[in-house]
Amino acid sequence: MLPYPSRPYARGMTLTDVTSAPLGGPALPQERRLVTAIPGPRSAALLERKAAAVSAGVGHTVPIEAVAAGGGVVVDADGNSLIDLGSGIAVTTVGNAHPKVVAAVQAQVAQFTHTCFMISPYESYVGVAEALNRLTPGDHAKKSALFNSGAEAVENAVKIARKHTGRQAVVAFDHAYHGRTNLTMALTAKAMPYKSGFGPFAGEVYRAPVSYPFRDGLDGHAAARQAIALIEKQIGAGNLAAVLIEPIQGEGGFIVPADGFLPELVRWCRENGVVFIADEVQTGFARTGAMFASELFGIVPDLITTAKGIAGGLPLAAVTGRAEIMDASHVGGLGGTYGGNPIACAAALAAIDVFENEGLIERAQQVGAVLTERLTALQTGDPRIGEVRGRGAMVAVEFVVPGTTEPDATLAGAVARAAIAEGVIVLTCGTYGNVIRFLPPLSIPDELLHEGLDVVAAALAAS
Ligand SMILES: *Cc1c(COP(=O)(O)O)cnc(C)c1O
Numbered sequence: 001m002l003p004y005p006s007r008p009y010a011r012g013m014t015l016t017d018v019t020s021a022p023l024g025g026p027a028l029p030q031e032r033r034l035v036t037a038i039p040g041p042r043s044a045a046l047l048e049r050k051a052a053a054v055s056a057g058v059g060h061t062v063p064i065e066a067v068a069a070g071g072g073v074v075v076d077a078d079g080n081s082l083i084d085l086g087s088g089i090a091v092t093t094v095g096n097a098h099p100k101v102v103a104a105v106q107a108q109v110a111q112f113t114h115t116c117f118m119i120s121p122y123e124s125y126v127g128v129a130e131a132l133n134r135l136t137p138g139d140h141a142k143k144s145a146l147f148n149s150g151a152e153a154v155e156n157a158v159k160i161a162r163k164h165t166g167r168q169a170v171v172a173f174d175h176a177y178h179g180r181t182n183l184t185m186a187l188t189a190k191a192m193p194y195k196s197g198f199g200p201f202a203g204e205v206y207r208a209p210v211s212y213p214f215r216d217g218l219d220g221h222a223a224a225r226q227a228i229a230l231i232e233k234q235i236g237a238g239n240l241a242a243v244l245i246e247p248i249q250g251e252g253g254f255i256v257p258a259d260g261f262l263p264e265l266v267r268w269c270r271e272n273g274v275v276f277i278a279d280e281v282q283t284g285f286a287r288t289g290a291m292f293a294s295e296l297f298g299i300v301p302d303l304i305t306t307a308k309g310i311a312g313g314l315p316l317a318a319v320t321g322r323a324e325i326m327d328a329s330h331v332g333g334l335g336g337t338y339g340g341n342p343i344a345c346a347a348a349l350a351a352i353d354v355f356e357n358e359g360l361i362e363r364a365q366q367v368g369a370v371l372t373e374r375l376t377a378l379q380t381g382d383p384r385i386g387e388v389r390g391r392g393a394m395v396a397v398e399f400v401v402p403g404t405t406e407p408d409a410t411l412a413g414a415v416a417r418a419a420i421a422e423g424v425i426v427l428t429c430g431t432y433g434n435v436i437r438f439l440p441p442l443s444i445p446d447e448l449l450h451e452g453l454d455v456v457a458a459a460l461a462a463s
Pocket of ligand 1: 148149150151152154177178179180246250251279280281282283308
C-alpha cells in the first residue's frame with residue numbers, strides 16, 4: 001500500500017478544511033461511511049440547482065455533491081464517504097489530490113497561470129513532451145504536441161497523419177470511443193448517447209470489425225485478416241491515412257483483442273504507408289499494468305494519444321510519435337490557446353514522477369490481481385456473468401442472459417445503481433450497456449478495494 005498519512009476528518013468539515021490539510025486528498029479517512037441515503041439533503045439540493053442551471057445534455061452517474069476526494073474515497077456534502085472504483089473515468093490514477101500534484105499546481109499557479117505556449121514558451125511544456133517521448137513505446141526519435149482533452153488529441157493525431165501521408169481516409173473500429181467533437185463523434189461507434197441527432201459527421205471515416213473474442217470467436221490473426229480485407233476492398237490502402245484503435249477499448253466495454261490482432265494490423269500499416277495511431281487516452285499511464293497498453297501487445301504505434309490519467313486530474317492531452325510524422329505540419333498548423341497550459345503541465349510532471357517513482361505499474365498489477373480473482377470467483381457461481389476481462393487495474397464484467405451471449409443491460413444498470421446507493425462508485429460501459437467496469441485509483445487501500453467488491457457482489461446477489 002502507498003505510504004499515505006491519515007488525518008482526522010469530522011462530519012461537517014468544509015472543502016477548505018480538508019484541502020488546507022498539510023497533505024490534501026489522501027489524508028481523508030479511508031472508509032466507506034453512509035450517514036444519509038444517497039443522495040442526502042445537501043446533495044439533493046445541488047442536483048436540483050443543476051437541473052435548473054446546467055444543460056440537460058450533461059448527465060451524471062453518482063447523485064452526490066462531491067466536496068473532497070483522495071486515496072480510495074470520494075466524500076459528499078452530506079458527509080458520506082464513497083469507495084471510488086471509477087477514478088473519474090480513469091483520470092485520478094495517481095490518487096485524487098495527490099500531494100505531489102497539489103504542491104506542483106500550487107507552486108505553478110502562484111508563478112504564472114498562462115502565457116499561451118504559442119506566444120511565449122515555458123519549460124514545463126517541453127518537460128512533459130520530453131517525458132512522453134521517453135516513456136511511450138519504441139526507441140525511435142519522437143516528438144509531442146499538447147492539447148486540452150482526449151478528443152482534441154485524437155483530432156490532431158488524424159490531422160497529423162493526413163498531412164504526413166497526403167491521404168484522407170481514416171479507419172476506426174466497431175465499439176470504438178474517441179470523443180464528442182465532430183470528428184471524434186464520426187470516429188466513435190455508438191449512436192446513443194454519443195451521436196444521435198448530432199450529425200452530419202466528418203467524412204472519410206470508415207469502420208472495420210475489431211477483435212472481440214467473447215463475441216466473434218475468432219483468433220487474432222483471423223480477426224485482423226477480416227479487418228484488413230474490408231479495408232483493402234472498401235477503402236484501398238493507397239487512400240488510407242491512418243488506422244486508429246484503442247489497444248483495449250474503453251467505453252466500448254473493456255474489450256481486449258485476441259493475441260496477434262494488433263501486431264498484424266501494425267505490420268499491415270507499415271507495409272502500406274498507413275499511420276498506426278493507438279488511442280491510449282483511457283489505457284495509458286500505468287492503468288493496464290504497463291505504462292502503456294501497447295506494450296502488453298508488443299506493438300510500437302506510430303502515434304499515441306494520451307489524456308485522462310496524464311496529469312492527476314488537470315485537463316491535459318497529448319499526441320506523441322515518430323518525429324518525422326509529428327513534424328509534418330507547417331508552423332502554426334497545430335496548437336490552441338490553452339494547449340499545454342502551465343498549471344496542467346506542472347501537474348503532469350508531478351503525476352509522471354509518481355507513475356515512475358512510486359511503483360504504480362506494480363500497484364496496477366496488484367489491484368488487477370485482486371479485481372480479477374474476486375470477479376472470476378463471482379463468475380464461477382453466477383451464469384449471468386458472461387466474461388471477466390481486462391488488464392491491470394482496468395477490469396470489467398460483461399453481463400448476459402445465462403447460457404447465451406445476449407447482453408443484459410438491465411442487470412448491469414441495476415447492479416451499478418445498487419452499489420452506488422450502498423456507497424460504492426462503479427461505472428457501466430459497453431456498446432450494449434451490459435458491462436460494469438472497474439478502474440479504481442491506484443492509491444486505494446486493499447481493504448477498501450475488497451469492501452467495494454463485497455458491496456458489488458451483494459448488489460449482484462440481490463438483483
Ligand atoms: C475519454 C476518451 C476520449 C475522449 O477524451 P476527452 O478528454 O473526454 O475528450 C478519447 N479516447 C478514449 C479512448 C477515451 O477513453
